[in-house]
Amino acid sequence: MFTSFAKAFTNLFKKPQTIDYPLTPIVKDRDYRGLIGYGEEACIYCLKCEKACPPGAILFVPVENPPENKQNKKGLKYHYNPYLCIYCSECVRACPKPDEALWQSNKKPEVAVMDDRVNEGWFELEKLKKQND
Amino acid sequence: MKKIKVSLESVRDEIKSFYDYKQWHLLTLNGLALAENKMEVQWIFSKYEAMDEIVVYYTEIENTETIPSIVDMIPSAIISQREIVDMFGVKVDGSEKGLYLDEDSMQRPLSGCSI
Amino acid sequence: MKKTINIPLGSQHISLLEPVRFKFECENEKIISVDSDVGFVHRGIERACTTKFKFDAIGYVVARVCGLCAITHSLSYTAAIEKLLGGEITKKAKYLRILLLELDRVHSHMLCLSHTCENAGFEAMFMRIMGDRELVMEIQELLTGNRVQFDYINIGGVNRDISSEVAQKIVNNLYEVKQRVLGYMDEFTNNWSLSLKFKTIGALSLDDAYRLNAIGPLARASGLNIDVRNEIGYLPFSEVGFVMQTHSEGDINARNIVRLNEILNSILMCENILSGLPEGEIFTKLKGKPNGEAVVRFEAPRGELMYYVKGNGSAMLDRVRIKTPTFASIPAFSHIFVGENYADAPAILASFDPCLSCTAK
Amino acid sequence: MIESIFIIIAPIIGGLLYGFERVVRARMQNRQGPPLLQPFYDMFKLIDKQAFIVNPYHTILGVMHFITLWIVVAFIIMGQNLLYVIFLHLLSSIFLILAGFSVKSVYSHIGSNRELLAALAYEPILIMMAVGFFMVNGSFDIAVIREHGASIVSLFLLFLAYLMVIPIKLKKSPFDATEAHQEIVGGVEIEFSGIFFEFLYMAKWLEYIFVYLLLMLFAGDNILLGIGLFIGVFLLVNLVDNATARIKMKHLITIVLGLGLTLGICNLIGLAYV
Structure with missing residues (x-):
């Protein structure tokens, strides 16, 4: 009891442990698991990341709809939903060319607002994907 | 893991003769859908202070059959029994009440509350 | 009336x-x-595991059952699948798994202790333990890349290797945590107002612990020797210095002391692991599809966690059954409350360390 | 003139004191904590909220609790009779207790029960304190007490007893079982909402003024000593709050009534015979 008493008193003269959060940003470690980055030039369209992703946050959807040639992998476009992503980096491990085509950064996603249509936009993509399968 | 098949009638006697409360504890009841309206019910036990000794008593039943309750022997079985009622729709003796609540249940928090 | x-x-x-x-x-x-x-x-997670996800993704699904014992859930599931696939993982991967498992136990126990204090009306202690818990959270984040959802365990091994700087940081932080925990030990045993709230309150006798199938720290505080770490050979717990912690009183104070001792033991295990970490790969590729039945148990911070997995040789599983620690202890909880004062009920409840997120899986 | 200004701004001073205390408490727990004006931000938020009236008496009693407490503070500032002040303060507590009993909530009932028991424990000490002041100064009038010299030495045991009353009134550990946030969710406060809760919230601030004004009576006309007492006791109460858990009602009554009464009676007997 007296140790807590003394501790409470000495804490009065210490700098608080917590930070003034929205004003002072949190520094994330270099290896923090954050957003997935994508390099289109290096991608070979093997679609391994799409298969590996547990929540299905990576979709390769044809640009033209319906696609003229289903075998044409270059006609696909990479879509990534940071709000669905669980940042497990399964996709990066599955990628044959990690660091060039797909990599993990330590950044957090922006706060989504209604105008972004995060959900609706994504549902449309999922629907498109289903149609073309 | 040792699996022992028992009939639905003898399951209570089998467990009663086997269960020593200072040596074994009930892990859980488990259901397994086998085929159309057939299922397997398992009673999974584990031994205290033994290397991975697990005993599973199981029986195959029709979905309409009632499985006996073992709450009088193992009081902690009540919660698993109530869960299995909800998860598989089987009937358990004396556990007609399920564990989960329907959305329009009167026992739901704030049910009957109108603002 | x-x-x-x-x-x-x-x-x-x-x-x-x-x-x-x-x-x-x-x-x-x-x-x-x-x-x-x-x-x-x-939430229907058991059902989702058998209908929506392939077996190799379920490790990430079941990790979302609970935030605090995420590691135990994914570990138990992974162990069950590894049993079915019949592969052996490397020793280093096993050691790293224990390391994270024990770090998780440390922070989970600290959360429980702080919560017990808060429910006993001791706000300062709550803040103190929660503040010190950040030390553990920090090293978990360094090790796995995230504070809560570790996603560290993979079928076949672990996802990340440990660098020497991280290992050094873990050792330093754990040393600090150890000093703080010894401080709590003093506080929990000597604080007059805490002893009024904790001693002889919410006691569970050994016989009742047996009868009601109590598990985890709840049972160990009553003197029941049940710790799954002692009962499984899958991970080498005894090699890294695991010692079972029990107490005989069975009241809230006993539970707290058991938890504190377990934290100290876990820290010791982590230190042993880091000093004797074997060389080698962290990942072995396991081939095939799960077929057959497996029951796997692990000691989550709250007690025994059981996974029953049945596969049929395809990518979709037949059945995943999760028995969470809190779920099995509810009858024991209800029993302890009878005869106590309502003013003690919140503290008793917190001392069980209930995790309803696990229970409502 | 100054007195009436003080009376009018008393709740505001109380709010500032409460906000300051929250900052101090946060620092003692080694955290950032809320800004100083947080109680007033809370107030504006509460005013915006929809107010539910459980039953009219409940609400009226809650408002009456606040008004009576304000009058109590006004009486102290104006230097009225100390006995009146103490009994009027009891009346304000009774209003709150009745409000708690007038609704159906179990938590509210338990809270009222505990509040009643706590009043039973601390009221004798307050009355003995008044008697003590009378014996030292020859008058119950606060104005007279303020003109005399410091009485803390001759009333030291009563001062100690009064120290035990402060945590009860300010709802601080170890004697905060009447509010018991984690057990009965604030007790009597639970059924108040919106602007009506605001009255209770402001009553809490007035409680701070009441407690510390009574404390300063021990210093008499020595203003420096009064401020010193205030700072010392303020720190002490918060430090003890940060070093103890909440004890049960049973223990609260045993300790406060047993120890407090003994201390008080010893002091009074001492004053009468020495």
């Missing part, structure tokens, strides 16, 4: 932010009977 009053605790209550309801029938403030209700939020 009715002589008793019914006091509800939950399903929304300040002392317990989780959806469980205990209905106490009280005489003045003395509890004479308890009714419990746990099924408010059912």
